[in-house]
Amino acid sequence: MRYRMFARGAGIVILLLVTVLAGCSEGPWNNPNPPSPEGKVTYQSVMSPAPPKHLDPAVSYASDESLFLMQIYEPPMGYHFLKRPYELIPLGVESFPTITYLNAEGESVEPDSADVAFSRYHLSVREDARYQPHPAFVTDAEGDALYLFTDPEQGREYGQIGDFPLTDSRPVRANDYVYAIKRLADPFNGSPMLGFMAQYIVGMKDFSNTLQLVPRNGWVNLDQYPMAGLEVIDEYNYTITIEGRYPQFTYWLAMHFFSPIAPEVDRFFRNPGFADRNLTLDWWPVGSGPFMMVKNDPNSEIVLERNPNFREDYYPEEGAPGDAEAGLLADAGKRLPMIDRAVFRLEKEVLSLWTKFLQGYYDRSGEVHGNTTGVFDQAFVVGPDGVELSDDLEDHGITVSPDVKPGIYYYGFNMRDPVLGGYTEEKRKLRRALQIAFDTEEYLNIFYKGNGIPAQMPIPPGIPGFVEGPEGINPHVYDWVDGEPRRKSIEHARQLLVEAGYPNGRDVRTGEPLKIFIDVQSQAISNTSMNWIDRAFARIGVQVEYRPADWNRTREKLLTGNTQIYSHGWLADYPDPENFLFLLYGPESPLICNCDGANNSNYEREEYDQLFRSMRVLPPGPERLDIVSRMVDMLRDDAVWLFAYYPKDIYLNNSWVHNTKRHGISKNTLKYLRIDEELREQKREEWNQPVTWPLFAAAILLLALILPGVIAYRRRLTATARQ
């Protein structure tokens, strides 16, 4: 009987449901995390909205990727966790590099000599640094690598790094750092650093050209190919020689590109057939840092575990003012890292991320910038003292880690545009009028809930050259009133328009209304923001037309100078004003360098460029700051950007997470985190008791729906014939 089959189906479904609910008896029903290994403190976090694409330190250049890389690798330099302004410290090396200046003949000269042609950086590698346990280091009795195959079939049984039964390790050596730089230069790796670093590191370009011609059948031992600017002095010492002076090079040494790579690891991953099973250095990083990767499933989660070979490292004893009061020095002197495991789950949707955070299944609201913006409505309320944490969150004991990013988002003018561009006083006044009309404070309050600081200069807070107070304001747009900057009036903007030849927003020569064109990325701006901008400019009689396009088309317009006003952003690679002022350096204009240059405003002033060149090579100090100040003044005078702001992110932490201070530049902060596991378990249990009445209500509702049918059916069966 077929209906019996259907009835049986219903029975199975009910049985399944009962079994399922019975299985839910242990712990909260809604716990999405698998049980952690016994006795290991596990940090639960997210990767969002997408998994990392590259984890090869030579290839990766994204902040969500460096979140992983900087826990696994130790580049030569690093940053102090607590001190602000950001402070460099030695990480993979014993001390700061010593720099020798050389003339064109290679002879040593004084640092301030006009003959300086090269700078040689001498680095001494830490002797206590060891790599994580890894099969690449395992050798046989003859000292040859054990897992070295000639045929794809030989290694077929190894699908994951964990499948290799044997692992070994060895100390980090100077040659590993040199090998890593050679990998940057190998065109086969496609490093984004090749073009940039080849301008500085002596011989990098030639090395790259040589390797271009090398046939590729498996691993190429880069040790066999010398690079003029690199020298391994002994097991723990090496030098890097760069062209001229470039003091910012020390900052680059704090980036993962310069982390050590053991040649045997590179060779291991070139085993035939390994790439077909995603066994590559791009997916399985191997370093000497505090953590090592034990699982990389970009579809669901990445798991890091404490590197048992990590050197002795301790929580800092000093911090910035206020850190002690904030409890950030409570763990001073403790051995790092303070957690055993870190699990990063792929979380694409904000609702899921937020819910799990509030349920206590994620320890923090997000690791990378921008994830939490969608939930601000729930997290904050506007109180008498401005934006405050909502009561719900306060009750949960949630704490806030505000973070002003060392970056800047801006709308820039194209200085070559015939209407808005140019360097005459009229054009400057026109641009200043537009700057005043665009009320950045209101814009940030409405669209970003105040999570941004209107920029007075291209250099953000925390970077040398940034100036606070009345001296730090842009005098063309702001006045200093009652201890704070106040935007100049709309009347002033109108007056500037008159002086620029556009009274009431009309061209005095033609009588035509002034219409400005803003190139926007379709997905990056909403209709409401566009309406707001329309209204902002309408106050001075200026009309706005938007030219939306996707990023590729916008990029094309920037490369060809076919814009009038464009939007862009920049996050610092390193905490130096040079990394921001180069955004307006003449030779960086795409129209001049014929490349993807950063100066999309096509700003060209010889004086600015000269100052930039001299500032770039000066050591930190008053002389350099003075030049920076003059450059900033020039940019303000010329009104190169319509508006700009320093982005601010707010990260939330559950009460059991400690040492959560954000670091705008460095991502290797996981080792400082401390978790109170007992409190976490207690809170999770408390917050996640299931509400079961809906199950009973659903069962009753189902019955209520079925019962009338059954009654009607039975009635029909027993009914007498009707006419």
Place this chain on the structure above:
Amino acid sequence: MFAYIVRRLLYAIPILIGVNLLTFTLFFVVNSPDDMAASQLGEKYVTPEAITNWKRKHGYDKPLFINPEAGGVTQLTDTIFFNKSVRLFAFDFGRSESGRDITTDVATRMWPSLAVALPTFLVGIWVNICVALMVVMFHGTRLDRGAVFLFVALMSISYLFYIIGGQFLVAKTWRLVPISGFHTEGQVWKFLILPVLVGVVAGIGAGARWYRTLFLEEANQDYVRTARAKGCSELSILFQHILPNAMIPILTGVVVLIPSLFMGSLLIESFFGIPGLGSYMLDAIKSQDFAIVRTMVFIGSVLYIFGLILTDISYTWADPRVRLS
């Protein structure tokens, strides 16, 4: 039947070539290889050399369709289209633009997709048919009219509403199941309850209404009247007479979907964090990974064609009068 199947498989080849050509053209109309390179390399310090290197490494340094510098047949074969698309016919999917092996990824990700799609599909059909049969039994009554109204209302609600509403109520407010996620260590089923429930509920309106129409057409046939006259019970009429006779249109709509279950669901997988092929496709589109996009479109086309053939075969099982020749 064998000859019929072979013939249908041969017909599939030009269709697949056409689909490939269309996908390729559409993708490269909006993305040039330079765009892809810039997107993969990031937004900082992207030099022309880096773009050239990337294109060379990934095989995008050739012309799209015709290589005028080559001679003879190589004018057509030494092109991006030939090199990237023809390999698909040998089921050699190659690597994604970020370097991962696509075959491995597809093989891994199809199981989570199936874990959600299969129960949703089976439970959904079972529920829809049961509901439709019940409504048909009370055809013309208030219950029937109320049910049709409810079906239309359910159909009118956006799928997203079911997902977000389900997550909000069941997972966030009542805390009965995890709001999203998927892992195979331990209780996999608890991640499947909500997406399956949402999938089934969201499909009831359209599904039950469609089946009701099919069953009503059969319910008015002479053989039903005869069965009723013979004294068969209503349940027996529904399950033993109407249901088998409505199988042909049911199979037409259902069997074609079976192979596509492997492909997963874009929305469900994205919102519930299921690491299946649906979200794989969505991520690939977002990150301009043409290698994955073309593979997924190709697999989708193959499965669809396979589903159509399977549908034809299923007719012979459902109705012995049908012969494939």
